[in-house]
Amino acid sequence: MGDIEQMIRDIKKKIFKTAVEFFKRDTFVIPLASIILSLFIAALVILSIGKNPLVAYTALIRGSFGNVQAFITTMIKLTPLILTGLSVAFGFRAGLFNIGAEGQLTMGALAAALFGVYIVGVPAIVAIPIAILGGIAAGGAWGAIAGYLKAETGAHEVISTIMLNYVASLLANFMVNGPFQAVGTGIPKSPEITDAAKLPIMISVQASSLSIGIIISLIAAIIVYIVLQRTTVGYEIKAVGFNPYAAEYGGISIAKNVVLAMFVSGALAGLAGAVEVLGLHHRFLGTLSAGKGFDGISIALIGQNNPIGVVFAALLIAALRTGSNQMQFAGIPKHIIIIVQGLVIFFIATERLVKTMILWKERKEEVLQE
Amino acid sequence: MNWLIAIVNIFMNPFFYKSMLNKATPLIFASLGGVYSETTGVVNIALEGIMLAGAFASVVFTYITGNPWIGILMAVYIGAAMGALHALACVTYRGNQIVSGTALILLSQGATGFLLQRIFGQPGSSDLVKTLPTWKIEAFRRIPFVGLIIGDLSPLVYIAFICVICSHFLIFKTKLGLRMRAVGENPESADTLGIDVYNVRYFGVIMSGILASLGGAFLSVGQLGQFTENMSNGRGFIALAAMIFGNWKPFGALGASLLFGMAESFSYQLQTQSILKLPPEIKYLFLMIPFVLTLVVVAGFVGKTRPPASDGIPYEKE
Numbered sequence: 305m306g307d308i309e310q311m312i313r314d315i316k317k318k319i320f321k322t323a324v325e326f327f328k329r330d331t332f333v334i335p336l337a338s339i340i341l342s343l344f345i346a347a348l349v350i351l352s353i354g355k356n357p358l359v360a361y362t363a364l365i366r367g368s369f370g371n372v373q374a375f376i377t378t379m380i381k382l383t384p385l386i387l388t389g390l391s392v393a394f395g396f397r398a399g400l401f402n403i404g405a406e407g408q409l410t411m412g413a414l415a416a417a418l419f420g421v422y423i424v425g426v427p428a429i430v431a432i433p434i435a436i437l438g439g440i441a442a443g444g445a446w447g448a449i450a451g452y453l454k455a456e457t458g459a460h461e462v463i464s465t466i467m468l469n470y471v472a473s474l475l476a477n478f479m480v481n482g483p484f485q486a487v488g489t490g491i492p493k494s495p496e497i498t499d500a501a502k503l504p505i506m507i508s509v510q511a512s513s514l515s516i517g518i519i520i521s522l523i524a525a526i527i528v529y530i531v532l533q534r535t536t537v538g539y540e541i542k543a544v545g546f547n548p549y550a551a552e553y554g555g556i557s558i559a560k561n562v563v564l565a566m567f568v569s570g571a572l573a574g575l576a577g578a579v580e581v582l583g584l585h586h587r588f589l590g591t592l593s594a595g596k597g598f599d600g601i602s603i604a605l606i607g608q609n610n611p612i613g614v615v616f617a618a619l620l621i622a623a624l625r626t627g628s629n630q631m632q633f634a635g636i637p638k639h640i641i642i643i644v645q646g647l648v649i650f651f652i653a654t655e656r657l658v659k660t661m662i663l664w665k666e667r668k669e670e671v672l673q674e
Numbered sequence: 675m676n677w678l679i680a681i682v683n684i685f686m687n688p689f690f691y692k693s694m695l696n697k698a699t700p701l702i703f704a705s706l707g708g709v710y711s712e713t714t715g716v717v718n719i720a721l722e723g724i725m726l727a728g729a730f731a732s733v734v735f736t737y738i739t740g741n742p743w744i745g746i747l748m749a750v751y752i753g754a755a756m757g758a759l760h761a762l763a764c765v766t767y768r769g770n771q772i773v774s775g776t777a778l779i780l781l782s783q784g785a786t787g788f789l790l791q792r793i794f795g796q797p798g799s800s801d802l803v804k805t806l807p808t809w810k811i812e813a814f815r816r817i818p819f820v821g822l823i824i825g826d827l828s829p830l831v832y833i834a835f836i837c838v839i840c841s842h843f844l845i846f847k848t849k850l851g852l853r854m855r856a857v858g859e860n861p862e863s864a865d866t867l868g869i870d871v872y873n874v875r876y877f878g879v880i881m882s883g884i885l886a887s888l889g890g891a892f893l894s895v896g897q898l899g900q901f902t903e904n905m906s907n908g909r910g911f912i913a914l915a916a917m918i919f920g921n922w923k924p925f926g927a928l929g930a931s932l933l934f935g936m937a938e939s940f941s942y943q944l945q946t947q948s949i950l951k952l953p954p955e956i957k958y959l960f961l962m963i964p965f966v967l968t969l970v971v972v973a974g975f976v977g978k979t980r981p982p983a984s985d986g987i988p989y990e991k992e
Contacts, residue, residue: 460981469911471965474958475962598776601773647777650763652773
């Protein structure tokens with residue numbers, strides 16, 4: 305009997321040790337510490353305007369998860385954010401800073417809407433995949449332009465993707481005000497897509513309907529995880545991101561992988577755009593991105609470029625965004641949420657500052673123990 | 675033929691050039707700011723956020739004091755503070771410069787939106803405040819045609835041009851400028867020669883904050899007399915493009931900003947040409963030109979631009 309008890313104790317100890325090690329890892333501690341620190345600073349800001357931070361944060365949680373409708377709204381916001389987060393994270397893994405998820409999302413949405421509107425007379429099982437693939441291809445191609453320029457001429461991807469964002473956004477405006485405008489509306493929006501191209505709705509409360517887009521996003525996260533962890537393609541892309549020259553010496557082509565990584569990164573953002581059009585708006589609105597591509601950067605950083613981390617980081621951002629309206633009703637400007645997001649990213653950027661602060665605390669504890 | 679007449683019409687109109695100058699001024703300030711920062715080796719995509727903060731600060735302090743010049747002065751301080759914050763993150767703590775820039779953009783959007791509601795009691799836009807009075811320069815006004823363009827502009831437009839000239843002198847003709855360039859090209863050698871790399875980088879980034887903030891102030895108290903949420907509207911990124919298009923040099927940034935301003939002004943003027951009967955959406959295609967041009971230039975298909983060798987790389991002292 306004693307042996308078994310000893311074994312159980314050993315196993316427990318082992319699990320505990322693994323858990324402690326996991327939580328002690330930088331990839332977990334840095335984002336978590338940054339989030340806590342930012343929420344704390346925001347609480348001070350809320351206090352300074354004479355409001356109760358506890359009331360504010362309760363309103364925030366109630367507004368994002370408090371009832372079914374709130375939960376659905378959060379899930380609707382979450383859907384594209386997972387994908388843009390994955391997009392930026394995938395780029396980071398290859399050592400590329402894809403600041404262009406915004407433009408790639410727009411192109412994906414535009415392509416999906418074009419297919420959704422003009423493919424008529426086919427069943428949903430044909431229309432939906434075609435429209436989605438159209439979105440993926442358009443986003444991927446838009447990303448691959450930046451990849452190609454980087455590989456071929458050394459143009460920095462941050463600059464080229466910023467430029468491509470503007471070109472995409474102006475093209476979108478041109479389309480919805482011109483050739484792709486819904487007839488007779490005079491409003492910048494495309495015609496509605498055909499019913500066959502609309503993603504099936506899973507659950508619907510009042511005006512909010514959650515489509516299967518969220519499932520698509522989660523599947524994408526799993527696929528990206530598998531590709532990065534278990535395939536040769538993923539290994540090569542990570543190798544190029546980790547040390548391009550060593551990778552090239554080892555026979556991995558930098559150019560090929562840079563273009564490929566930017567294509568995949570763009571394709572994920574394009575998928576986000578397609579899912580937004582097919583599952584939510586059912587038409588192309590031109591300016592529908594509203595910073596989702598930019599949020600992808602925050603999400604990738606908070607999720608430390610790990611697909612699973614990205615899902616949780618996207619959930620955090622989606623919940624903050626949804627819940628902030630409830631905070632507004634409680635008299636606290638909802639912009640406090642953007643301040644929180646900015647602070648988290650700032651602390652992640654100054655990783656060393658956060659580390660020094662944590663270490664300082666640990667050292668103090670050690671001193672106290674002695 | 676109609677096209678030709680319309681284009682000649684636009685280029686004969688002095689107000690086309692005046693509008694070009696007004697549209698270019700915020701870009702001149704911000705892209706010049708970019709030149710300072712990147713010459714010392716620090717990428718500053720936070721220009722967008724700093725412009726927004728400058729636009730906001732100048733409106734708030736003009737609102738409080740009733741004097742737009744005090745508003746401008748406060749924009750300078752806020753810009754310097756935000757530049758210092760960026761430098762703290764990426765010079766002292768050697769963080770990723772683009773991540774820190776992203777954070778500052780978010781912080782600025784959040785803080786201006788938050789304070790806008792607190793100070794003016796409503797989201798969206800501030801109350802109207804006094805705008806900076808224009809300078810009517812008699813000597814210029816007497817010149818035919820040109821007088822209509824440069825005789826009656828916001829003082830900040832003239833200041834922008836003066837800043838460009840002074841910056842060219844500072845960066846290429848003074849000891850400090852030489853140090854800035856040395857730090858941006860090869861910080862290790864500069865360090866060996868006894869140059870304080872961190873201090874020089876701080877100087878570059880803080881200067882970029884001040885200039886970008888002035889560009890933002892021009893948008894609000896220089897022109898509109900009001901702050902509206904997110905009013906920088908991507909101009910910080912456009913300024914980044916102008917800086918690259920201008921090959922990381924003050925006069926280059928000026929030229930590129932004028933070109934971008936011209937494209938914007940041209941696309942609007944084109945619609946007023948009744949001879950062409952253009953659909954309104956065509957302006958989006960014209961607005962695209964500067965970005966496509968910048969892509970072409972960055973890709974090295976036409977001409978060659980080159981960033982400072984150590985641009986974007988944190989420097990760690992031994």
